[in-house]
Amino acid sequence: xxxxxxxxxLTKHYGKLVAVNNLSLTVEQGAIYGFVGPNGAGKTTTxxxxxxxxxPTGGDAxxxxxxxxxxxxxxxxxxxxxxxxxxxxxxxxxxxxxDFFAACYDLGHxxxxxxxxxxxxxxxxxxxxxxxxxxxxxxxLDEPASGLDPRARVEIRELLKELSRLGKTIFFSTHIxxxxxxxxxxxxxxxxxxxxxQGSVEDIQHQLVPHRRLQICLxxxxxxDEAHQALLGRPGVxxxxxxxxxxxxxxxxxxxxxxxxxxxxxxxxVSALLSELVSRGLPVLxxxxxxxxxxxxxxxxxxxxxx
Numbered sequence: 001x002x003x004x005x006x007x008x009x010l011t012k013h014y015g016k017l018v019a020v021n022n023l024s025l026t027v028e029q030g031a032i033y034g035f036v037g038p039n040g041a042g043k044t045t046t047x048x049x050x051x052x053x054x055x056p057t058g059g060d061a062x063x064x065x066x067x068x069x070x071x072x073x074x075x076x077x078x079x080x081x082x083x084x085x086x087x088x089x090x091x092x093x094x095x096x097x098x099d100f101f102a103a104c105y106d107l108g109h110x111x112x113x114x115x116x117x118x119x120x121x122x123x124x125x126x127x128x129x130x131x132x133x134x135x136x137x138x139x140x141l142d143e144p145a146s147g148l149d150p151r152a153r154v155e156i157r158e159l160l161k162e163l164s165r166l167g168k169t170i171f172f173s174t175h176i177x178x179x180x181x182x183x184x185x186x187x188x189x190x191x192x193x194x195x196x197x198q199g200s201v202e203d204i205q206h207q208l209v210p211h212r213r214l215q216i217c218l219x220x221x222x223x224x225d226e227a228h229q230a231l232l233g234r235p236g237v238x239x240x241x242x243x244x245x246x247x248x249x250x251x252x253x254x255x256x257x258x259x260x261x262x263x264x265x266x267x268x269x270v271s272a273l274l275s276e277l278v279s280r281g282l283p284v285l286x287x288x289x290x291x292x293x294x295x296x297x298x299x300x301x302x303x304x305x306x307x
Contacts, residue, residue: 020193022058034183035047041193046173051075121149125159164183223257235269
């Protein structure tokens, strides 16, 4: 797909501090791109340059082919920007503040409430609706779920997924890794102003953790050694671990035991592995592939440094 957002060697200095360092990234049309990094990584600075609010020290960036340096007016027409702290007018009603999009985002029942009486989650909805007022092609959202309670966070995630289904390209920053895991098609990880890695979530998972992780739970703990021996030497089987099985994992039918297996085979090989265990009469209670989540990947590739 065509790139909707692209940066090339984008750099921003504040005196001796390098906030963003030769950043080159690509966001494809229709992507939900999670821009991940700790506080101080340079996420907000990058977004302010993309939205033409901050002039880069070096490099350039393009939104739908328009340079943020040479064509800022065209860029502004194409984007909807929601900063991390979005100003609202407290002495207005929500209906006065926003006439049309409020109804689209379940604010109709609060239309006559004063803005300063709205919850943090409701204010976020109001601000997101304002961001959409001119029907932008690209949404650039800085920490849209920051400070929200769990229910409001889920609601914001659902809104972003719906906007993606409507054809919007969404570029949002966050340090809440569960949000990335839930909704993102692509991710870029920023640390100390540098892009550590970017790509689809699946591609990054495969690059960093090329093996599959199988979790095999047995009904009888006493046959754990037998299952372990049955797996040893099988094609594709790597490290075998014995994590503690979850409490109550067998519905109270007796003690359970679990094996965790690093495996490099394809789906047919996974099926053959299960068939081998069952053919030996082993009481397999569950046989699942554990996903690698973004939090695990983030901890693996970052070093915990800031600019």
